[in-house]
Amino acid sequence: MTEAATAPIVTLEGVSVAYGRNAVLRDVTASFPAGAVGLLGPNGAGKSTMIKSLLGFIAPERGRMRVLGLDVAEQPLEIRARIGYVPESDAHIPGMNAVSFVAYCGELSGLPRADAVQRSHEVLFYVGLGEARYRNVETYSTGMKQRLKLAQALVHDPDLLLLDEPTNGMDPKGRDEMLALVHDLGHNKGVNLILSSHLLPDVEFACDHVVVLSGGVVATAGPIDALKQPRGQVFELRVKTPPGELESFVSRLRAGGLDCYATEDDVMRVFVPGEGGARELFAAAAAARVQVRHLRPSMPTLEDVFAQAVGED
């Protein structure tokens, strides 16, 4: 692999961003490799702020950012010519149909008019809006608007796509189709992308690498497969405790170095580091006089990585 291929496409060095007194990014140092990278974090973690900083919309108080080898502070226009941005909120240019809108965006990005119109048709077909491309964009559904935002970001053939929550407001089928597009772009079409999302399955499906943000700092980062490698064992655990004593049991587990968090199904996922395995869990349950009703070994998921990284309960 060449050096260019392995070089990070985005780097942040000690970047701090604040809105007034509210610090959003705190001394963030991170690098995003080429390919499809997920920017994962709970709401308010600073994902959108990071993307807007990379676009040059927000000037950081401190730190340095480079995109595609270019300094964001010094060459913002050169960077924007090579990136496509899918904003989180609904965004379009009023009074245009999809073809005009996407072609207009292409022209604004430097494409000659004829090429912009041709590319507009192509990308609208690609994102699945071919049949609706002559409709006024203000009549589009939320899902169609998300596809349209992707089309306007693609029309000038960017080297890097910044997607901010691209599946927001989409129905399950539309969401799957959007993720398939993102996956295709990142894996088959040679477009580098950063997918910002708080939805772990989205990132796990579409990306190979992940950067997890929490509270304005990078909680963890790396290839998703490597992060999911077990450094211990994961168990699904359900227990019966006297009323009100579940919390103390969880505290006891944590005090013993066993990380655990609740899932939606009344089942805890417990990380047991080292080789102790189920034996440690049973010992902890016995010591706390708690009945183990369900114990099953499980495979680590990105959700586990995320929960461990951000310390989710």
Added chain:
Amino acid sequence: MPIHDQSYRRYGGGRVPRGRAWTVIMSAGLRGCFRKRAFVALLLLSWLPFLVRTVQLYAAANFPQMALFAPTPETFRQFLDQQSTFVFFVTVFAGAGLVANDRRANALQIYLSKPMTRAEYVFGKFAVLAILLLMVTWLPAMMLLVVQMVFSGSTAFLGRNLYLVPAITLLSLIEAVMVSAAMLALSSLSRNGRFVGILYAGLIFFTDALSGVLRVVTRDTGLAWVSFSNDLAQLGDAIFRIPLRYAMPWPVALVMVLVLVAASAAVLERRVRGVEVVS
């Protein structure tokens, strides 16, 4: 096997040099205006005084008994004064939504994620309105000069009043710049174009009314500079070398116009951003 791949393809064509995004914005803005029938009707209506003046020039050139209507430099000054009404309506119709509609649709982040500066965006929008206003002022006034030459079959009038060409151009440009800048700034303050239109009308009518009240109270027109319409009229008189209509020096009117343009630029600098931060 498909004979044509409709999938995503990389682009291998050329790119236009940077710095021309404002022309794209301007062209799209003008196309958008001319697609609206109501706006085209308004534009045609704004040329009605031109038709009337054309008849006047024709009559003066061809019928000796109509020599009373022969053109003078003041004819052109009056013509530009008459066009102020249409300038107002074109400004409200075409200008109110220029930035407001983009803010309503969150389009600023789309624009500014492209390789263009905020200044290019503002200048592109500014150019839309300025060009439309020049089509209501400068273009018909210059056409009148041409019509006068054609009907009289001589360039004597123009030769005697050659300053009319720069005078018409300068006054039309000052009006277009001042009005476009003010409307653009107001448009950036709201997400609602109609509200912006009302705000603009309020600004014009309020300052006019204030000027009228001050004239009654002081029995003098020395404070007429509070009205931007008066400032423009005073500058127009100075540029056309005719007696000033208000008892204030024309440089005061010029300063007021410059202050308005500077204030508008400051508002736009603050309001046209890719991200809105409330801190």
